Amino acid sequence: MSGGNIEDVILFQIDKTSKISKKYSQKEFDRINLGITIDQWVLLKIIEETAPISQKELADKSLRDPASITRTLDILEKKQLLLREPILNNRRQYNIILTSNGAKFVKNNIAMIKEHRKKSLEGFSKKEKELLKNLLLKIQKNMS
Amino acid sequence: MSGGNIEDVILFQIDKTSKISKKYSQKEFDRINLGITIDQWVLLKIIEETAPISQKELADKSLRDPASITRTLDILEKKQLLLREPILNNRRQYNIILTSNGAKFVKNNIAMIKEHRKKSLEGFSKKEKELLKNLLLKIQKNMS
């Protein structure tokens, strides 16, 4: 036997936690016919927070491939939630910004998202939340 | 403004940590031409630990879709790492087991994997590891 049980592996539990929480939220998204995925929501939220932002920056922040960002932005642009704004004197990048529709969309749904976040941390003390975050950041540092 | 920064969201950091660690290990897998993906490794490890196991159980344990398991097992079967063993008096399920080749494969590479796990938790006390695991399990419970 090569020893151990995969359920005891922290990295496995991290991935599992991520999957469970994504499924939870996606189910809710679908239930109310939100029309987007969790990962699309994350992009919208990043844009809302840091617009104007380039696609490269979006890829970095969300840890996704630039090619994947290109295609996801196509979808969200078609849904009129964001747009690629040309930059004067820079024809290599775009400024990605929310449309007013997109801003409204985020505003209308942020409360529901916050409920999910809250539910995920039910029974956590402030100290535990801080600690958890710091431990996660430490792992990220270790693997970078 | 809808407030807050997505970097402060624990669920976001959990997903980020998962992605970073997977990329780290996958890069190493590719470097030594291991010929499988992280998620394929996880299946092999689960099988090693709990064989004989059904595809349904594999899907549950790995939090993946049964259809995805079917296809991944096809790949791993083609690589001669595992096989679908027919069950007497039960023609609806298979017993999934490692081939001797597959068992050897796991044995040969478990040390490298353990190194990655160790690296991910560099600087963690035993108490911190326990705590982190428990906090993750708590989130999973909250979202189930």
Place this chain on the structure above:
DNA sequence: AATTTATTATTGATATATCAATAATAAATT
């Protein structure tokens, strides 16, 4: 200023994921 190098976004090829429908059949109910 002209040339070289690096960066950004896109596209095609390919791999992987999920959902819905289906076939086979085991388990439960009548």
Place this chain on the structure above:
DNA sequence: AATTTATTATTGATATATCAATAATAAATT
């Protein structure tokens, strides 16, 4: 025992992810 229901694995359709190659062009170097 016959019928109904539930479960398991598979397949097709579709969505999404990544890698490699490419075009456009900004930035750095000569």
